[in-house]
Amino acid sequence: MNVSDLRGILAYIPQFREKVFVIAIDGAIVACENFSNLVLDLAVLRSVAIKVVLVHGIAHQLKQLAALLDTDLSDTTGIGVTDQKTFELSLMASSKVSFQILEALSSSDLKACITNAIVAHPFGIVGGIDYQLTGRVKKIDVSFIEHLLQKNIIPVISPIGYDGEGKSYRINSDAVAQSVAEALHAEKLIYLCPYPGILNEEGKLIRELDVAAAQEFHKNCSKNLPEVIHSKLEHAIHACKNGVNRVHVLDGRMDEALLSEIFSNRGIGTMIYANQYESIRQARKKDIGAILKLIQEPIEADEILPRKGSDIARDLPFYYVFERDNQIVGCMAIYPYPKTSQAELGCLSVAKNYENQGIGRKLMKFAEKISSEQGFKQLFLLSTRAYVYFMQKGGFKEADPSILPLERRIKYEKNGRKSKVLYKVLN
Incomplete structure (x- = not known):
């Protein structure tokens, strides 16, 4: 890890300190070579006061046991029918994975505890089918988990639930993780699995989906997803609709995947998020440094006029920033010309990693909305290199410089940039 990586992590610490992260680890990830590195990543999370709850799966180990014993399984996921033989092997697999996790955590001096915090009921008889020893989450023992977290102990939760009468049931681990995250009001629910994330129909990674988009994708495209990813997408949607801000699905086999996903704006997997994830707001004094960083490259490329911190400070009431996950990734300015009922859209810039x-387009739409609400009839801008973008994506049209307000036209003629003048009539 280099210095810039460390600085990136430090920027997130105030935001995540003392927050709960529920991390769901597929059994296949516990069995992979990268698991020891993953445990080191967990140690990093604990070192910056992030409260970690681990939920693990057992499908991989369950299949291995069945192959070793040359026996058939009624179900491996905790979703279908769990007969007595499959349940007994599930208990063996669960015990094995839980203790593997304890051993690994101990090697990094992390204290942990296997819990019975899941209160379960039988899944029951559905559609005439008796699901036997498959269970469903009835309740989470929140006080128990919170007590462990207060003592700096990592709760380790298996996909086995208990009904309080001496009976236990096999439960789907994705559902367990979702229920735990909701009950604890977790900041993040992170699914670590042997897939890069959620892929679209062309096989490309989908980096972000809000809840509405995730639901639409689940409705129209999920039939082509692997069963593992289908399950995680379904539970991610449910979690986001019930108070969990962010759900991440990523490849736990990749070294530093967990840290890269948490401590960067871009991430490496798929994130499903609640609607408050992004916003546009008026700039504040503390944002000046971030704005200067955003516009540095466009200034060097002669796309926008040079500006200093003092220039931005002077015009700060006219600046707006686009925030994503509390990080500024875009900016613009709206300069008013009340005498002519015109407003100028300027200094629009988006961070390189967030282009396309x-x-x-959202910044342009917001500029139109604000300008219209303030009584302006026309929005104009000047562009030397990005004018095609503004015309195609924003609906702006080219005009003669004579449409500019007098004071702006004087500046236009003086700087000699010969920018194209674009305008849009506001409703």
Whole structure:
């Protein structure tokens, strides 16, 4: 890890300190070579005061046991029918994985405890089918888990639930993780699995989905997803709709995947998020440094006029920033010309890593909305290199410089940039 990586992590610490992260680890990830590195990542999370709860799966180990014993399984996921033989092997697999996790955590001096915090009931008889020893989450013992967290002990939760009368049931681990995250009001629910995340129909990674988009994707495209990913997407949607801000699905086999996903704006997997994830707001004094960083490259490329911190400070009431996950990734300015009922859209810039994600269009739409609400009839801008973008994506049209307000036209003629003048009539 280099210095810039460390600085990136430090930027997130105030935001995540003392927050609960529920991390769901597929059994296949516990069995992979990268698991020891993953435990080191967990140690990093604990070192910056993030409260970690681990939920593990057992499907991989269950299949291995069945192959070793040359026996058939009625179900491996905790979703279908769990007969007595499959349940007994599930208990063996669960015990094995839980203790593997304890051993690994101990090697990094992390204290942990296997819990019976899941209160379960039988899944029951559905559609005439008796699901036998398959269970469903009835309740989470929140006070028990919170007590462990207060003592700096990592709760380790298996996909086995208990009904309080001496009976236990096999439960789907994705559902367990979702229920735990909701009950604890977790900041994040992170699914670590042997897939890069959620892929679209072209096989490309989908980096972000809000709840509405995730539901639409689940409705139209989920039939082509692997069963493991289908399950995680379904539970991610449910979690986000019930108070969990962010759900991440990523490849736990990749070294530093967990840290890269948590401590960067971009991430490496798929994130499903609640609607409050992004916002546009008026800039504040503390944002000046971030704005200067955003516009540095466009200034060097002669796309926008040079600006200093003092220039931005002077015009700060006219600046707006686009935040994603509390990080500024876009900015713009709206300069008013009340005498002519015109407003100028200027200094629009989007961070390199966030280009082609619709942020520029959202900023333009917001500029139109604000300008219209303030009584302006026309929005104009000047562009030397990005004018095609503004015309195609924003609906702006080219005009003669004579449409500019007098004071702006004087500046235009004086700087000699010969920018194209674009305008849009506001409703």
